[in-house]
Amino acid sequence: MSNDTDHLRRPIIVVTGMGVLTSLGQGQADNWKALTSGISGIKRITRFPVDGLRTTIAGTVDFVSVPERSAPALSERLAELVIEEAVAQAGIGRIGDFPGPLFLALPPVELEWPQRLAVAEALGANEGVAYDDLIRAAAAGSFEPVYRRFLFGSVAENLADRFGTKGSPIATSTACASGGTAIQLGVEAIRRGETDAALVVGTDCSVNAESLIRFSLLSALSTRNDPPASASRPFSKDREGFVMAEGAGALVLESLAGARARGATILGVLEGCGEVADGFHRTRSSPDGKPIIACMRDALADAGLAPDAVDYINAHGTGTPENDKMEWVGVQAVFGDRAGTIPMSSNKSMIGHSLTAAGAVEAIFTILTMRNGLLPPTINYDIPDPALPVDCVPNVAREARVRHAISNSFGFGGQNVCLVLGAAP
Amino acid sequence: MAHERDALITGIGIVSSLGTGIDAHWTALNNFSPVLDTETFAPFAVHPMAPLDLDRQIPKRGDQRQMEAWQRIGVYAAGLALDSAGVKGNTDLLSRMGMIVAAGGGERDYAVDSAIMAGYPKAANPGAYLNEHLLGDLRPTLFLAQLSNLLAGNISIVHGVIGSSRTFMGEEASGADAVRIACARIAAGQGDIMLVGGSYNAQRPDFLLHYEMAHLLRRAPFDPVWARQASGGGMILGSLGCFLVLESRSHAAARGAGAYGHIAAIRTDRCRRRPGEATANARTQLAAMADHYDPATAAVISGASGVAAPTQEEQAFLREVGLPVRGSVTALGHSMEPSFPGSLALAAMSIRHGDLFPPLESAEQAMTGPLRQALVTAWGHWRGEALALVTAA
Numbered sequence: 001m002s003n004d005t006d007h008l009r010r011p012i013i014v015v016t017g018m019g020v021l022t023s024l025g026q027g028q029a030d031n032w033k034a035l036t037s038g039i040s041g042i043k044r045i046t047r048f049p050v051d052g053l054r055t056t057i058a059g060t061v062d063f064v065s066v067p068e069r070s071a072p073a074l075s076e077r078l079a080e081l082v083i084e085e086a087v088a089q090a091g092i093g094r095i096g097d098f099p100g101p102l103f104l105a106l107p108p109v110e111l112e113w114p115q116r117l118a119v120a121e122a123l124g125a126n127e128g129v130a131y132d133d134l135i136r137a138a139a140a141g142s143f144e145p146v147y148r149r150f151l152f153g154s155v156a157e158n159l160a161d162r163f164g165t166k167g168s169p170i171a172t173s174t175a176c177a178s179g180g181t182a183i184q185l186g187v188e189a190i191r192r193g194e195t196d197a198a199l200v201v202g203t204d205c206s207v208n209a210e211s212l213i214r215f216s217l218l219s220a221l222s223t224r225n226d227p228p229a230s231a232s233r234p235f236s237k238d239r240e241g242f243v244m245a246e247g248a249g250a251l252v253l254e255s256l257a258g259a260r261a262r263g264a265t266i267l268g269v270l271e272g273c274g275e276v277a278d279g280f281h282r283t284r285s286s287p288d289g290k291p292i293i294a295c296m297r298d299a300l301a302d303a304g305l306a307p308d309a310v311d312y313i314n315a316h317g318t319g320t321p322e323n324d325k326m327e328w329v330g331v332q333a334v335f336g337d338r339a340g341t342i343p344m345s346s347n348k349s350m351i352g353h354s355l356t357a358a359g360a361v362e363a364i365f366t367i368l369t370m371r372n373g374l375l376p377p378t379i380n381y382d383i384p385d386p387a388l389p390v391d392c393v394p395n396v397a398r399e400a401r402v403r404h405a406i407s408n409s410f411g412f413g414g415q416n417v418c419l420v421l422g423a424a425p
Numbered sequence: 426m427a428h429e430r431d432a433l434i435t436g437i438g439i440v441s442s443l444g445t446g447i448d449a450h451w452t453a454l455n456n457f458s459p460v461l462d463t464e465t466f467a468p469f470a471v472h473p474m475a476p477l478d479l480d481r482q483i484p485k486r487g488d489q490r491q492m493e494a495w496q497r498i499g500v501y502a503a504g505l506a507l508d509s510a511g512v513k514g515n516t517d518l519l520s521r522m523g524m525i526v527a528a529g530g531g532e533r534d535y536a537v538d539s540a541i542m543a544g545y546p547k548a549a550n551p552g553a554y555l556n557e558h559l560l561g562d563l564r565p566t567l568f569l570a571q572l573s574n575l576l577a578g579n580i581s582i583v584h585g586v587i588g589s590s591r592t593f594m595g596e597e598a599s600g601a602d603a604v605r606i607a608c609a610r611i612a613a614g615q616g617d618i619m620l621v622g623g624s625y626n627a628q629r630p631d632f633l634l635h636y637e638m639a640h641l642l643r644r645a646p647f648d649p650v651w652a653r654q655a656s657g658g659g660m661i662l663g664s665l666g667c668f669l670v671l672e673s674r675s676h677a678a679a680r681g682a683g684a685y686g687h688i689a690a691i692r693t694d695r696c697r698r699r700p701g702e703a704t705a706n707a708r709t710q711l712a713a714m715a716d717h718y719d720p721a722t723a724a725v726i727s728g729a730s731g732v733a734a735p736t737q738e739e740q741a742f743l744r745e746v747g748l749p750v751r752g753s754v755t756a757l758g759h760s761m762e763p764s765f766p767g768s769l770a771l772a773a774m775s776i777r778h779g780d781l782f783p784p785l786e787s788a789e790q791a792m793t794g795p796l797r798q799a800l801v802t803a804w805g806h807w808r809g810e811a812l813a814l815v816t817a818a
Binding site for chain 1: 565606630633634635637807
C-alpha cells in the first residue's frame, strides 16, 4: 500500500474544490456562517400564487434570476455558479477546460405549465384544448428553444460545453439520493483509473406549483407555515414533514496522487461509498431498516473503517415522521451503544430539503464541519422525541473535532446512499 | 482474447411493436414488415407496443396499478431479461446485482391537463385555478409513476434487484452511458452482474408535442429510415422496453450461464454537432477498437434516429466503414433512452444466430457470410455519439 492508495489498493480520492448555493446564500463563506448561526432559509413562497395550498413555504433561491424561468433553466444556472466556485478553489485545468468527466445530479425534466400554456395560447381562443390541439399549435409555431430546454440531456450538455468537461456527461436521478449517487459515480470513475479528476454537481430548483402539489398530495410536506423558519423540525416529536428547497453543490474530486502532483490544497477525503436499494415499497423503507443498515455498513467497509471511527453523522434528517424514525433505527443498529452520543445533525432544519442537490450540498457541509471543527446545529429542536434519543446538536452549533463523518441520503424508489468523508490529512 | 472480466451479455429482455422476447423479434426481423399505428396520433405514426400479458412478469395487480405504461413496459422487459439469464427469483444473486436504468419521465394525466388548459385562460384568478385543479384532480400516486428513478424502483420491488440502483437521464446518450459504465464496472471488478436498459412508451401525446415543437417528427409517407432521407427525414417514435443482463465472463462461467455476445468495446462522447464533429468522434471511437475489430465478419446495427442532419452524417460515415447496415429504428421506431440497448439486443441475437437478418429496406445490403461481430451506433437525435463492438462470446 503506497501513500496514495487505500486499504484496497485503490486510489485515495480527495476533494480539492467546492461550491455551494442554498436559500441561505451563495458561496461557502455565507452558507457556513448562516448554517452555524442557526439561521433558516425557509420563507413564504412568492414565486407563484399559493392560493388554496396547504404548504405555502419553501427554501427557494430567489436571488438568482434567469430569463424564461423553469426548473432546468434555474438548475443549470445554479450549477454554473457552484461549478465556478469549486473550480476556482481547486485551481484545476483552465477556464472552459476541466480535465475530467461531469457527473450531474439533476431533477427529472418536464414541460412546465407556463410553457404548456404558451403553446395553448398560440392556438388562440378555443373551448376545449386537448393534446392534439397543442401538437397542431406546435407544428405551426416555433417552439424549438422550448423543446431543447426540456430535453433531459440539455442541462448536462450545456454544462459540459461551458466547462469543457471530458466525454459524455452523466445526468443522474436517484430522487433524494441523487447528489450522493453523483459523488459515488465520480469516485468509481477515479478508482477505475479512467480519470484523475471528476466534476460532481447536484442541483435542484424545482419549486413550482405542480412539484409542490405532488409532494403535498403524498402528505410529505410540513404545513407549519407560520413562522416559515420553524417548519423544518428534524427529530422533534412534533415534526410533520419536510420543506422543499432549492440549492446546488459542486465538488472537484481528484486522486490524491493527482492532487499532490499539482500541489493542490486538499479539503477532505472521500473515503467510501455505500449503496443498497430497498425493494419494500415505493416511498417507505423496509420496516426492519435492513437496506439502510446495509448501506451504512457497506460505506464503512468501503472506507475500511469500523463504526467506532465515526465522529459525526450528517443525517438525511428530512423531518418526516417516517424518515427520521428509520434513520435512527439504522444508526442504532450500526453504531450500537454509541448511537445516542455520536452527534447527528440535520442541515435540512435550516436549508430545507434540496432534493436532488441535497447529497452534494450536505457532503460539502460535512467537509466544512470537519475543516472548521464546528458542528452545525439542528434548529427547531423544541420537543425531543423520546423514541429518537439522538444527539442532534440541538439549536446551537458546537465545537468538536471530527476526523471521519458519514452523510446519509435516502430517496423515493428505495434509493439509499451513504458517504464516508474524512478530514484532510 | 478471452478475459475473466469481459462483459458478456447473458440475458436479453425485449418488448416492442414486433412482439415480446428474443425469439419473436428474430422471427419478425426475418420476415419483416413494420408494425405502425398511423391513426391514433395522425398525422404522425408510432410503432405501438405489442400486447403484454402483464401477469407473467408483474404478478401482483397492485403493482401493475401503481405503474404507468412506461414502467410496466420496463418492468416487463427487465423480467424477461432476468428469465433469459436464468437468474429470476435467485434472491441471493439479485441482492448483489447492480442496476443502471436509462429513463425519461412518466406519463401525465392528459384529461387533467386538458381541463386546466381550457379553464385557465377564463379563470378569474388563474394561479388559484391551477392550484385548485392540480390539488383536486391529480391522483396522489401519479407522481410515483412519473419520477424517472421509479422505473428502477419498481424493478427493485417486483424483481428484487437491489445491489445498486442508478438512473441516468438524457435521451439516447443515457442508454449508451448506462451500458458503458456497467461494462466499465464489470471490467474493474466493481460488480459481477448488472441489469441495464430502459423503456419508452411512444404512445404518448406529450412526447409527440415535445418533438413537434422542434418539427422533428416524420409525416407520411412513413418510409424506412434511410429512404426517408430523400424527403426530409424525421423521427417515427416506437414503444420499446429493453434490458440486458451483463456479466463478467468468470461469473457467468461459475454459474454455467451461456452468453449471447461479448461487448468487446464501447465508447461514448459528445460534441456540439457542427458538421463533421460527430463523424470525428465516431472515427476516433472505431480506431480505438481496432484490436478487436474484424470487418470480414462484421455488420452494423445503426441507431440513427431519422432526424435529417445527424442521420445523413452517420450514413456517410457508415459508407466509409463499408459494412452491411441495418437501421434499428426502421424495425422498432425511435425510442430515445432504451434505443441503444435495443440496438445491442438486435446485434447480440444476430451474433448468437451467426447470421444477420435480411435488409429492412432497399438501401441496405444483404450479408452473405457468417456474422461474428457487430458495430452498434447511437448518435442521438440532438447530441451524443456512442459506438460499441459486440463479438461472439
